[in-house]
Amino acid sequence: MRIKISLSQIREELSKMMKCFYIFKDKSSRSGREGRSAPELRNTSKSNSSASSRPTRSTGSSSMPRSIPEMYREKEHNSIVFSLSELREATNNFNKLLRLGEGGFGSVYKGKIRPPDGKGDPIVVAIKKLNTYGLQGHKEWVAEVQFLGVLEHPNLVKLLGYCAVDGERGIQRLLVYEYMPKKSLEDHLFNRTVPAIPWRTRLHIILGAAQGMAYLHEGLEVQVNTRLNCSCMNLKVIYRDFKSSNVLLDNNFIPKLSDFGLAREGPIGDRSHVSTAPVGTYGYAAPEYVTEGHLSTRSDIYSFGVVLYEILTGRRALERNRPAVEQKLLEWVKQFPADSRKFSMIIDPRLQNQYSLNAARRIAKLADSCLNKNARDRPTITQVVEVLQQAIKDTEEESSSNTIGPEPSSSRSKPVATDKQFNKLRVNAAMRQMSHAAQA
Numbered sequence: 147m148r149i150k151i152s153l154s155q156i157r158e159e160l161s162k163m164m165k166c167f168y169i170f171k172d173k174s175s176r177s178g179r180e181g182r183s184a185p186e187l188r189n190t191s192k193s194n195s196s197a198s199s200r201p202t203r204s205t206g207s208s209s210m211p212r213s214i215p216e217m218y219r220e221k222e223h224n225s226i227v228f229s230l231s232e233l234r235e236a237t238n239n240f241n242k243l244l245r246l247g248e249g250g251f252g253s254v255y256k257g258k259i260r261p262p263d264g265k266g267d268p269i270v271v272a273i274k275k276l277n278t279y280g281l282q283g284h285k286e287w288v289a290e291v292q293f294l295g296v297l298e299h300p301n302l303v304k305l306l307g308y309c310a311v312d313g314e315r316g317i318q319r320l321l322v323y324e325y326m327p328k329k330s331l332e333d334h335l336f337n338r339t340v341p342a343i344p345w346r347t348r349l350h351i352i353l354g355a356a357q358g359m360a361y362l363h364e365g366l367e368v369q370v371n372t373r374l375n376c377s378c379m380n381l382k383v384i385y386r387d388f389k390s391s392n393v394l395l396d397n398n399f400i401p402k403l404s405d406f407g408l409a410r411e412g413p414i415g416d417r418s419h420v421s422t423a424p425v426g427t428y429g430y431a432a433p434e435y436v437t438e439g440h441l442s443t444r445s446d447i448y449s450f451g452v453v454l455y456e457i458l459t460g461r462r463a464l465e466r467n468r469p470a471v472e473q474k475l476l477e478w479v480k481q482f483p484a485d486s487r488k489f490s491m492i493i494d495p496r497l498q499n500q501y502s503l504n505a506a507r508r509i510a511k512l513a514d515s516c517l518n519k520n521a522r523d524r525p526t527i528t529q530v531v532e533v534l535q536q537a538i539k540d541t542e543e544e545s546s547s548n549t550i551g552p553e554p555s556s557s558r559s560k561p562v563a564t565d566k567q568f569n570k571l572r573v574n575a576a577m578r579q580m581s582h583a584a585q586a
């Protein structure tokens with residue numbers, strides 16, 4: 147398939163390629179679920195999403211589970227539609243000093259939203275502003291709003307709302323999330339100016355991330371209506387973007403998965419995968435996905451294996467500034483098998499030997515199985531969770547007998563914004579939208 151692409155899109159693609167790769171290929175072999183619609187979101191004055199003109203599956207008589215866009219429509223009222231001026235005010239006009247980070251699609255700012263009734267402290271949020279706008283950017287923005295509008299789990303980040311403006315001065319797409327004070331796992335593992343996270347905290351972070359992924363792969367029950375009866379089945383969600391920068395951390399280092407712009411509904415029935423153009427981040431994507439476009443929950447497991455090695459070693463999946471043999475993390479660790487004597491040489495020196503060797507070996511073996519070339523031989527996420535729980539047990543047993551120092555008490559400060567505050571905001575947003583509608 148030939149893709150028409152404008153100059154500004156090329157510029158956008160180039161900037162994205164700093165972190166992401168986009169390989170386009172013929173999608174004619176797509177399964178039936180691939181072309182489902184992404185409905186327009188409220189207050190999106192114009193949408194050029196080709197997806198929005200595609201038909202959706204009917205909810206009433208199909209024996210298929212409802213799709214995420216269909217489920218989103220029922221929960222849409224929970225998302226707050228922010229105005230651009232509100233978000234400008236919240237971030238002091240997107241002040242650089244408030245910038246928390248930058249990804250392939252734009253910058254993330256810390257912001258303060260005024261409480262709906264004007265009383266009490268402002269609510270601290272994180273606002274992601276998409277840099278430029280292309281079809282890929284819009285699709286991801288819609289997917290993010292829909293998936294996070296439907297999915298709910300303690301280990302997934304909360305999306306409070308969004309802003310979409312198609313004005314004379316261009317098109318703006320923004321997302322408003324709960325603020326995660328400790329930023330991302332990436333910031334702690336690789337940024338030498340941030341204190342290293344201790345062993346036990348690493349284990350609890352990766353366990354929480356696995357539990358978030360278990361919810362995506364196995365925990366989402368959806369209703370299936372047929373003419374005769376109504377039953378439930380699991381809807382698999384493939385996350386497609388598991389990496390350390392997408393594991394955000396709250397004040398107590400509780401991890402929450404973020405960035406659902408690439409998420410996809412998994413295959414239905416006997417199918418092992420969906421076929422799609424590979425989109426993702428170098429170093430984390432499964433080989434069968436990169437070469438064949440075969441996407442399955444086991445592709446997420448592969449990415450999980452990469453992050454497990456990042457946690458063990460404190461090294462990035464890809465580090466260009468190291469000697470050639472050390473640049474690719476997965477190649478490098480192969481020289482230090484989990485059962486060998488030299489295994490401990492790969493462990494992050496910033497841990498200062500404060501870790502359980504048994505647990506580390508167990509995790510390296512788990513990582514190796516996640517990285518299996520054959521997707522079917524990789525463990526399920528439930529099996530991953532079990533092994534991680536066992537590694538935590540190893541650590542506790544070892545620490546009661548010797549080497550591992552006590553866990554530094556994490557700052558148990560007040561959460562930045564409570565669920566109660568978020569709900570209050572949502573109720574107010576719904577009222578505000580109703581009064582706008584009444585005035586119109």
Ligand SMILES: Nc1ncnc2c1ncn2[C@@H]1O[C@H](COP(=O)(O)OP(=O)(O)OP(=O)(O)O)[C@@H](O)[C@H]1O
Nearest residue numbers: 165247248249250251254272323325326329330391
């Ligand atoms: N809700 C949030 N609260 C606090 N900090 C955040 C939040 N979301 C993102 N950040 C910070 O902003 C950084 C950039 O995030 P972003 O998701 O835009 O890019 P990325 O994940 O690094 O890369 P990519 O665009 O390839 O996914 C994160 O690494 C994190 O430090």
Ligand SMILES: [Mg+2]
Nearest residue numbers: 249391392405
């Ligand atoms: Mg991210």
